[in-house]
Amino acid sequence: MTDGTTQGRCALPPLLRYPTVDELSARAATLVARHPHRARLRRVGTSRAGTPMWLLSVGHGSRHALIVSGPHANEPVGGATVLRLAERALADPRLSDGADTTWNLLLCLDPDGSRRNEGWLSGPYTLPHYFRNFFRPGFLEQPEWLPDGAAGAVLPETRALLDLQDELRPFFQCSLHGVDVGGGFVELTRELPGLAQRVADTAARLGIPRELSPYDALYWPRLGPAVYRIPPPRRAGLAAAITEAAVESTWYHPHRHGTVTAVVEAPMWGVAAVEDASPAPDADAVLRTISRTLRRETRLLAGLVARIRPSASTGPDAARLLAPVDDYLMVGPGLADSWDPDVHDSAARPLPPFDTARLTALGISARRVTLRTAGLLHQLVTRAGRDPAGALPELNRLMGEWCAEYRDGYGARWIPVARQAEYQARVVLTAFELTSARHTCDEDSHSGEPEWSSEPAVPMHRE
Numbered sequence: 001m002t003d004g005t006t007q008g009r010c011a012l013p014p015l016l017r018y019p020t021v022d023e024l025s026a027r028a029a030t031l032v033a034r035h036p037h038r039a040r041l042r043r044v045g046t047s048r049a050g051t052p053m054w055l056l057s058v059g060h061g062s063r064h065a066l067i068v069s070g071p072h073a074n075e076p077v078g079g080a081t082v083l084r085l086a087e088r089a090l091a092d093p094r095l096s097d098g099a100d101t102t103w104n105l106l107l108c109l110d111p112d113g114s115r116r117n118e119g120w121l122s123g124p125y126t127l128p129h130y131f132r133n134f135f136r137p138g139f140l141e142q143p144e145w146l147p148d149g150a151a152g153a154v155l156p157e158t159r160a161l162l163d164l165q166d167e168l169r170p171f172f173q174c175s176l177h178g179v180d181v182g183g184g185f186v187e188l189t190r191e192l193p194g195l196a197q198r199v200a201d202t203a204a205r206l207g208i209p210r211e212l213s214p215y216d217a218l219y220w221p222r223l224g225p226a227v228y229r230i231p232p233p234r235r236a237g238l239a240a241a242i243t244e245a246a247v248e249s250t251w252y253h254p255h256r257h258g259t260v261t262a263v264v265e266a267p268m269w270g271v272a273a274v275e276d277a278s279p280a281p282d283a284d285a286v287l288r289t290i291s292r293t294l295r296r297e298t299r300l301l302a303g304l305v306a307r308i309r310p311s312a313s314t315g316p317d318a319a320r321l322l323a324p325v326d327d328y329l330m331v332g333p334g335l336a337d338s339w340d341p342d343v344h345d346s347a348a349r350p351l352p353p354f355d356t357a358r359l360t361a362l363g364i365s366a367r368r369v370t371l372r373t374a375g376l377l378h379q380l381v382t383r384a385g386r387d388p389a390g391a392l393p394e395l396n397r398l399m400g401e402w403c404a405e406y407r408d409g410y411g412a413r414w415i416p417v418a419r420q421a422e423y424q425a426r427v428v429l430t431a432f433e434l435t436s437a438r439h440t441c442d443e444d445s446h447s448g449e450p451e452w453s454s455e456p457a458v459p460m461h462r463e
Contacts, residue, residue, distance in 0.1 A: 012083065017417055018076040018121040019083070021051065021114050024069075024107045027083055028056040035090050044106070045160025051111040053160050056082070058089040058103040059096025063439075065432060066170040067105045068161065068250075071144045071177065073113025074136045076121055077266050078176030080421035082107060085428060095429075099436060104168060109144070109157055113137050116320075125414050127269065127403040130180070131375035138323030144175065146233075146248040161250050169257040172435040174428050175250075179267040181412050182364050183211030183274040184423060185226040187263040189255055192434040196224025202426045206419055208267065211274040213358035215365040219349070226275075230263070260438070262431040266424040269412040271364065276356040283354035284341045287362070291340035294366040298332035300398075301373050305329065307389035312380045321380045328373040335366065364410060371402050 012027055019027065025041075032039045038058060045053035067085060069078030082105040089095045089103045096103060108114055119133035140147065143157035150162055165173070179185075184203060186195065203210050203226075210226035217228035233248040251261045280286065305325060312318055337343045339362055344351060352358070378395045381387050406412040 012087065015080050015083065015417060015421070017123060019079045020118050020121060021079075021108055021111045024079045024083070025052070025054050028054060028086070028105075028107060031056070031083075031086055031090065038090060038096070039086070044164055045156060047110075047112045047157055048155070049112045051115075053109070053111065053157065054107045055164065056086055056105040056107060058086055058105070059101060061097055061099060061101040063099075063101045064168040064170040065101055065103050065172045066165065066168055066174070067103065067428065068109055068144075068173070068175045069106060070108035070110055070114050071175055072136060072142065073110050074117050074134055074180070075176075075178030076114065076117065077178040077268070077417070077420045077424060079108060079114075080417055081176050081266075081424040081428070084421050084425045088425065088429070095432075101436075104164070104170070106161070106164070109161060110137070110142070111157075113141075116317075125268075127181075127406055127412065128399060130268075131371050131399060131403065132378050134372060134375040135321075135379070136324055136372065137320065138327050141320075141323065144250045146250065146253070149248055150253055158250070162253060165250065165254040165259075170254060170259050171257075171439055172432055173251075173254060173259050173261045174431065175261065175263045176424060176428075177263055177265045178420070179211065179214075179265050180368065181267070181269045181406050181410070182214065182271055182361065183209035183226070183267050184427070185211045185214050185217070185228065185265050186427060186431070187217060187220070187228045187230045187265075188223065188431075189230050189252060189259070189261040190438075191223055191229065192260065192262075192431060192438065195431060195434055196227040198430045198434075199226055199427055202423060202430065206423045206426075207270075208415065208419070208423045209270045209272050209275050211265070211267075211357070211361060212277055213274075213352075213355070213361050214265075215361050218352065218358075230261075258439075260431075260435045262428070262435075264424055264427050264431070266420045266427075267415060268420065269406070270415050271360065271410045271412050273360040273410065274357050274364070276360070278356050280354050280356045280359050283359060286359050287339050287341055287354070290359075290363050290366050291336040291343070294332055294336040294369065297370045298329060298336070301370060301377070302329050304377060304389075304391050304394065308377060308381060308391050311386065311388045312384040316383055318380060318384070321376050321383075325373055325376050325380075328369050332369050332373075335369065339366075360410065364406075367402060367405060371399065371406075374399050374402070 028041055032041045040057050042055055043052045044055045067082055069082045086105055116135035120130050143155050146153055153159055153162060186199060212225055220231060221229040223229050230251060233252050374395055381392050
């Protein structure tokens with residue numbers, strides 16, 4: 001525990017909204033200026049657009065923890081979280097030198113993509129505003145994935161992270177992700193006994209719903225409620241890579257060094273039903289409805305793309321916007337087939353049991369595919385400055401209806417940024433503590449690590 005005086009010296013003014021790429025580096029530089037002997041900032045790479053990639057390091061321990069923020073451009077909570085983690089490590093020496101650990105905080109893995117989301121970062125935090133300003137690059141431009149293996153990685157952002165992993169050989173790595181609509185969950189490359197209960201306690205204290213059956217982990221081993229084991233990577237086609245994520249990635253790259261990787265997901269809009277484990281009446285009927293709706297809406301969006309593409313494909317950023325649109329249109333029908341009990345090949349791969357939480361998660365995921373596609377098309381038309389196909393009114397209508405379904409049908413409710421970051425930081429610290437204990441047990445079968453993640457939260461009135 002630390003006293004208020006020490007915490008006050010380390011803390012920056014509270015963040016009531018998501019930080020931009022420039023604000024992240026500026027606030028990190030301020031921390032280094034205040035603590036020049038314990039914190040340092042270095043450039044570890046350059047993005048495709050020439051943006052510096054900064055690593056904030058705290059402490060001088062021989063063991064390294066690597067925390068990666070901003071792997072997905074539309075998931076900015078990690079930026080607020082890494083600043084919070086840096087403040088905690090500076091305020092409490094037990095987290096750094098006392099644990100013989102250097103905290104290495106990569107401020108943003110995809111700064112170019114993150115800049116494209118700055119239209120919504122400062123609010124208003126409404127679903128229509130988010131999706132109309134949403135950007136996430138096509139799968140092949142997302143820097144965590146290694147579709148051609150580490151040796152074939154060509155994105156400079158990916159190469160920077162791989163080089164950093166090879167340099168540090170971290171005993172603990174954490175990738176900070178955000179769920180736009182749903183709940184929080186954790187994915188691990190190695191088991192951490194006790195994590196599920198600690199996550200449950202943290203989520204309950206902060207009012208964060210846990211996603212008990214996320215689409216991402218539909219077929220993955222369950223280590224406990226809202227905690228899943230990432231399967232070993234395998235080579236697969238692009239569609240399988242996008243929908244299953246069980247491909248080569250930077251999550252597994254340092255595995256040979258004994259690294260424990262935790263992917264920590266924090267929700268922006270929470271949905272209570274994603275942690276409802278009650279039996280679902282007539283699950284097959286719900287699955288058929290979700291699948292039919294996704295197929296129909298994918299065809300509708302494909303028709304809009306055909307109308308929009310000829311006039312908008314030469315506009316600014318058209319290629320960057322069309323790449324993820326084409327990805328979503330490609331995977332939509334396959335997702336629908338994979339969930340439809342009348343189409344799915346149950347003999348080859350049986351569907352898991354469906355409770356309310358799992359059906360809710362699939363319904364949210366299907367709606368996510370169509371809303372993201374519509375939002376990207378909306379930007380494509382508005383940035384082109386003309387709409388000869390007359391698609392904009394239809395896009396506005398569809399997005400209004402689909403956002404209302406999230407809000408009214410699923411009960412999606414906004415979670416303040418400070419609460420999202422506090423939840424994510426506590427889960428990271430818990431995973432760090434359990435990994436430290438795991439490594440200590442491997443060495444001498446004894447763990448004397450303090451329970452750092454039980455620290456009280458930053459007062460929530462700051463939200």
